[in-house]
Amino acid sequence: MFIQSSLIAVALALSATASPMAEGMGTRIPFEKRNGITTSDGRFDHARAVQQVVRDRNKHRNNLINLERNMGRQAFNEGAHIRPVANFSSTHESGNDKRQAEALTDEGGDQYWAGNIAVGTSGQTFLIDFDTGSSDLWVPSVNCTSSFCSKKHKYNPASSSSSASKSGKFSIQYGDGSTVSGPVYTDTVNVAGVSVKNQYFSPVNTLSSMFSSEADDGILGMAFPAISNLRQSPFFNSAKTQGVVKNGVFAFKLAKSGSELFLGGTNPKLYSGSIESHPVTGSGFWQLANAQVKYGSKIIDSGFQTIVDTGTTIIYGPPSQVANFYKSIPGAKLYDSNNGFYSIPCSSVPSNVSFSWGGQQWAISAANFNFGRVSSTQCIGAIAGQDLGLGSNTWLLGDSFIKNVYTVFSFDQNSVGFAKLK
Numbered sequence: 001m002f003i004q005s006s007l008i009a010v011a012l013a014l015s016a017t018a019s020p021m022a023e024g025m026g027t028r029i030p031f032e033k034r035n036g037i038t039t040s041d042g043r044f045d046h047a048r049a050v051q052q053v054v055r056d057r058n059k060h061r062n063n064l065i066n067l068e069r070n071m072g073r074q075a076f077n078e079g080a081h082i083r084p085v086a087n088f089s090s091t092h093e094s095g096n097d098k099r100q101a102e103a104l105t106d107e108g109g110d111q112y113w114a115g116n117i118a119v120g121t122s123g124q125t126f127l128i129d130f131d132t133g134s135s136d137l138w139v140p141s142v143n144c145t146s147s148f149c150s151k152k153h154k155y156n157p158a159s160s161s162s163s164a165s166k167s168g169k170f171s172i173q174y175g176d177g178s179t180v181s182g183p184v185y186t187d188t189v190n191v192a193g194v195s196v197k198n199q200y201f202s203p204v205n206t207l208s209s210m211f212s213s214e215a216d217d218g219i220l221g222m223a224f225p226a227i228s229n230l231r232q233s234p235f236f237n238s239a240k241t242q243g244v245v246k247n248g249v250f251a252f253k254l255a256k257s258g259s260e261l262f263l264g265g266t267n268p269k270l271y272s273g274s275i276e277s278h279p280v281t282g283s284g285f286w287q288l289a290n291a292q293v294k295y296g297s298k299i300i301d302s303g304f305q306t307i308v309d310t311g312t313t314i315i316y317g318p319p320s321q322v323a324n325f326y327k328s329i330p331g332a333k334l335y336d337s338n339n340g341f342y343s344i345p346c347s348s349v350p351s352n353v354s355f356s357w358g359g360q361q362w363a364i365s366a367a368n369f370n371f372g373r374v375s376s377t378q379c380i381g382a383i384a385g386q387d388l389g390l391g392s393n394t395w396l397l398g399d400s401f402i403k404n405v406y407t408v409f410s411f412d413q414n415s416v417g418f419a420k421l422k
């Protein structure tokens with residue numbers, strides 16, 4: 001249904017070819033909401049948060065393995081290193097997590113911002129997590145017979161005349177012997193009317209347990225080819241090369257309602273004022289240099305790298321810098337030393353934590369800074385101290401930051417920009 005209405009939107013956009021503007025020349029994918037790691041009654045879902053930390057660590061471990069293979073170690077940020085595989089059992093604090101562990105199954109389903117895509121001539125539909133922190137597309141395969149795939153949509157090449165089997169293998173290790181892996185295929189991939197032919201992807205035969213409770217079927221990576229495991233052009237890069245989007249620009253609005261990904265430009269209905277753009281540094285990630293984080297008017301840290309990653313909720317900083325950050329916040333305490341979570345008084349969750357890159361201060365609202373209660377008085381903050389291996393001076397900005405701004409990713413200008421949400 002929405003694919004059809006989007007096709008109309010694309011047709012309209014294509015007929016307006018005279019305009020030189022990037023704005024409005026594209027197509028939108030509405031998203032289902034994501035709750036993240038707070039339960040519906042406002043508690044911090046510790047088990048789910050730890051699962052996300054493990055996933056994020058392993059995702060970026062794999063990104064670095066791919067980056068080293070594709071570009072060599074000189075493409076690494078200062079101090080970047082490939083960490084050991086993170087295991088759920090080794091990072092999970094068992095014992096007092098029973099209530100939260102329940103929530104994991106109850107609430108599984110809305111952790112990732114997800115939208116639909118169609119693969120193949122028969123238009124096999126998948127609910128997809130659009131991830132600016134990775135660069136490959138994978139969906140479950142008909143050959144995935146484990147219980148982890150039981151609730152997933154599955155790709156069947158036999159029902160698509162445009163399907164082609166390719167050589168090679170796709171594999172990402174997500175924990176305790178747990179991988180997402182499968183063969184390599186090409187087929188037509190249609191995202192809200194943007195239809196790419198011969199897109200490389202993997203129909204995966206094995207799925208990590210970490211994905212079994214999620215509502216989404218797979219991931220569509222939107223970062224740079226340099227971190228692709230398939231060593232192929234990611235979906236949006238193919239769309240630009242094949243001329244099915246006008247501009248090499250896409251933009252996210254992530255919010256409680258009205259979330260969308262816009263392909264081929266920006267959606268002027270969703271932001272006001274101009275877009276403050278900054279050049280991408282490095283070759284694999286949507287990474288910006290010279291960032292600064294402030295608490296009110298107090299500069300906590302500056303001159304660091306930031307990677308903008310829609311695939312996680314959490315904001316991660318190097319453990320020592322994050323410890324330093326919470327030292328400035330009255331009443332803050334270390335909550336979980338394994339995973340770098342800190343608690344702060346629920347009665348004074350700050351709305352004056354902001355990041356900047358030499359322009360405006362982009363603040364995180366109190367609601368977005370608060371991951372939920374862990375006691376009658378303390379709540380978990382959105383910034384966690386964790387070494388993801390991405391560099392000793394590198395922060396990763398997940399949705400808790402992105403939800404506060406309209407975020408524009410441009411391959412054309414090799415930049416990331418921020419604008420005020422309307």
Ligand SMILES: *[C@@H]1O[C@H](CO)[C@@H](O)[C@H](O)[C@H]1NC(C)=O
Pocket residue numbers: 141142143155156157165183203
């Ligand atoms: C599924 O397995 C069959 C038999 O091994 C194989 O021919 C087919 O290519 C596989 N399909 C996918 C999508 O992996």
Ligand SMILES: *[C@@H]1O[C@H](CO)[C@@H](O)[C@H](O)[C@H]1NC(C)=O
Pocket residue numbers: 084085086087090175176177
């Ligand atoms: C995680 O599990 C893998 C596979 O079982 C094992 O090789 C590795 O040593 C474990 N890592 C940690 C940190 O426990």
Ligand SMILES: *[C@@H]1O[C@H](CO)[C@@H](O)[C@H](O)[C@H]1NC(C)=O
Pocket residue numbers: 295296297298348349350351352
């Ligand atoms: C930041 O906000 C908190 C809570 O609203 C407030 O108590 C604090 O004074 C502010 N800090 C600065 C440095 O502006």
